[in-house]
Amino acid sequence: GAKQAGGRRVHLFDPATDVVRGAHYRIVGELRQALEDPAAGGLWVAYQPLVDLVDDQVFAFEALVRWEHPDRGPLPPGQFVPHVEASELIVGLDRHVLRTATHQVAHWNADRRRRGLPPLRVSVNCAPRTLADPGLVSTVKDALAESGLAPTSLVLEITESAVVQATRVVADRLATLVDLGVTIALDDFGTGYSSLSYLTHLPIGMIKIDRSLVQDLGSSAADEAVVSAISSLARRLGQVVLAEGVEDQTQLDRAMALGCRFAQGYHLGRPAPARELALVAVPLAVPHVRAG
Numbered sequence: 001g002a003k004q005a006g007g008r009r010v011h012l013f014d015p016a017t018d019v020v021r022g023a024h025y026r027i028v029g030e031l032r033q034a035l036e037d038p039a040a041g042g043l044w045v046a047y048q049p050l051v052d053l054v055d056d057q058v059f060a061f062e063a064l065v066r067w068e069h070p071d072r073g074p075l076p077p078g079q080f081v082p083h084v085e086a087s088e089l090i091v092g093l094d095r096h097v098l099r100t101a102t103h104q105v106a107h108w109n110a111d112r113r114r115r116g117l118p119p120l121r122v123s124v125n126c127a128p129r130t131l132a133d134p135g136l137v138s139t140v141k142d143a144l145a146e147s148g149l150a151p152t153s154l155v156l157e158i159t160e161s162a163v164v165q166a167t168r169v170v171a172d173r174l175a176t177l178v179d180l181g182v183t184i185a186l187d188d189f190g191t192g193y194s195s196l197s198y199l200t201h202l203p204i205g206m207i208k209i210d211r212s213l214v215q216d217l218g219s220s221a222a223d224e225a226v227v228s229a230i231s232s233l234a235r236r237l238g239q240v241v242l243a244e245g246v247e248d249q250t251q252l253d254r255a256m257a258l259g260c261r262f263a264q265g266y267h268l269g270r271p272a273p274a275r276e277l278a279l280v281a282v283p284l285a286v287p288h289v290r291a292g
């Protein structure tokens with residue numbers, strides 16, 4: 001189904017019970033090696049636009065890790081991220097993506113400043129173990145200081161599985177990041193462990209509604225009701241809502257009508273290497289947003 005096709009994580013990988021334990025350790029070992037020299041190891045970062053539907057402008061990019069495996073060719077994140085997430089190595093991978101992405105977007109923003117354009121944001125995924133790492137705040141501060149990116153230009157995406165495990169220490173860590181100016185986004189909302197209490201107990205600034213709730217907008221009255229309810233709750237809590245995985249104009253129109261101010265998906269732009277976005281300093285309008 002769509003979940004497999006997108007290569008998305010559907011459950012946490014458990015190396016202890018998986019029959020392909022050997023493959024797990026091979027992937028983790030190879031990725032550990034790749035991280036020692038990321039470019040030579042085939043690691044790179046793709047950027048997918050996040051669009052503000054009020055003015056049809058790209059306001060941010062999500063940084064998505066890519067691995068061009070030296071022997072096996074391009075591996076979708078769904079085939080290696082869950083393995084890495086089951087290991088402490090994910091902390092180093094997420095740090096690498098954070099550093100790469102903050103440098104890239106700081107560079108774009110310097111260009112945009114010269115042209116009188118507002119700064120872009122960058123949204124970086126943060127695995128449960130990364131969130132649990134006591135070094136996270138200093139990693140973020142260092143990445144911001146070294147890149148020169150404004151803290152208000154950084155969004156960290158956390159998932160519900162991280163949030164269900166969130167201790168008081170993690171909640172305080174999130175509050176510290178928010179105090180710095182960073183925005184916390186709750187990724188893939190509406191799947192798995194969704195509980196409304198996370199929205200009120202953690203300093204969540206953005207809710208990203210999972211693709212599985214977005215794909216049937218226009219045909220499923222039930223999914224429309226859920227998206228509408230999430231939107232109105234978010235508005236009351238001062239949080240913004242983004243619809244993930246928008247693949248056509250119907251989904252986009254319905255998401256907007258149901259109160260999603262922001263959207264992301266193949267209909268608006270696919271993840272792409274930075275060099276293909278070299279003109280990002282200029283063409284930020286997404287003209288076909290209202291085409292349908």
Ligand code: C2E
Pocket residue numbers: 002005006007008009048063064065076077078081090093094097125126127157187188211244245246247264265266267271
């Ligand atoms: P995610 O964070 O929810 O990222 C969105 C995923 O949906 C991306 O898959 C993106 O390419 C895909 N997508 C975007 N628009 C559409 C659409 O219209 N239709 C469909 N079918 N898919 C769409 P990708 O790049 O394969 O990444 C999969 C997952 O891997 C991510 O889901 C995230 O959970 C994880 N991931 C990716 N990069 C990183 C990273 O640097 N660190 C960590 N911890 N996880 C990452």
Ligand code: MG
Pocket residue numbers: 062125157187
């Ligand atoms: Mg994400």
Ligand code: MG
Pocket residue numbers: 187188208210244
């Ligand atoms: Mg997501």
Ligand code: MG
Pocket residue numbers: 008009187188
């Ligand atoms: Mg996801």
